[in-house]
Amino acid sequence: VDQVVMVDQSPIGRTPRANPVTYVKAYDHIRRLFAATPEAQEHGFSASTFSFNTPGGRCETCQGSGFEKVEMQFLSDIFVACPECEGARFRHEVLQVRYRGCSITDVLQQTVTEALAFFHDTPAIRQALQPLQEVGLDYIRLGQPLNTLSGGESQRLKLASHLSLSQGGPHLFIFDEPTTGLHFEDIHTLMQALQRLLAQGHTLLVI
Secondary structure (H helix, E strand, O other): OOEEEEEOOOOOOOOOOOOHHHHOOOHHHHHHHHHOOHHHHHHOOOHHHHOOOOOOOEOOOOOOOOEEEEOOOOOOOEEEEOOOOOOOOEOHHHHOOOEOOEOHHHHHOOEHHHHHHHOOOOHHHHHHHHHHHHOOOOOOEOOOOHHHOOHHHHHHHHHHHHHHOOOOOOEEEEEOOOOOOOOHHHHHHHHHHHHHHHHOOOEEEEO
16 A cells, blocks of 8 residues: 545535636646637637636636635624626636637536536546546536535545546545435445446545
8 A cells, every 4th residue: 555545524625716627637628728719819818817826817806716705703704706707707808718609607617517518529628527427526516616515525526536636556545434415326326436446456445
């Protein structure tokens, strides 16, 4: 065993900035597709222009998060849609760039199932998103903030990232109650994903 990996239900992100498409490393490929469109090249946009984490194309009012945090004195902080971009995350000029009729924000609003069909001829994106479908997260949206996921969804997203990335040597994965709150059909889907890890030569301990 080269490494021991604990996969529990602890939250992955605590802010709206991180999302599933960045977590499984698919967003870099999507940004490059948008940067290659004639409209983007005409305006001198690069792949970084379509990133909501770097200045240039993002909405600077919310710094690309799409939300503004309102600090509550005695309650948990709440997040409201940015008044400038209305949650779109990007400047108006960037949203005018279209890939197959969709803006970058439209793509982030797609579910995993919709995105797999939309990028049907882009193997790199499909390879990154496919594990999300295999662990039963085909219904979540690519740009959904990770802090809105349940514990079980966070755990399955971690599993998907391990399925999509090259692991190197054999790992020992420890799963802490991965079936909590799942329907029997979802458990069946999860078991198939766990079998894939076994087929890759890893060892699983499931509590």
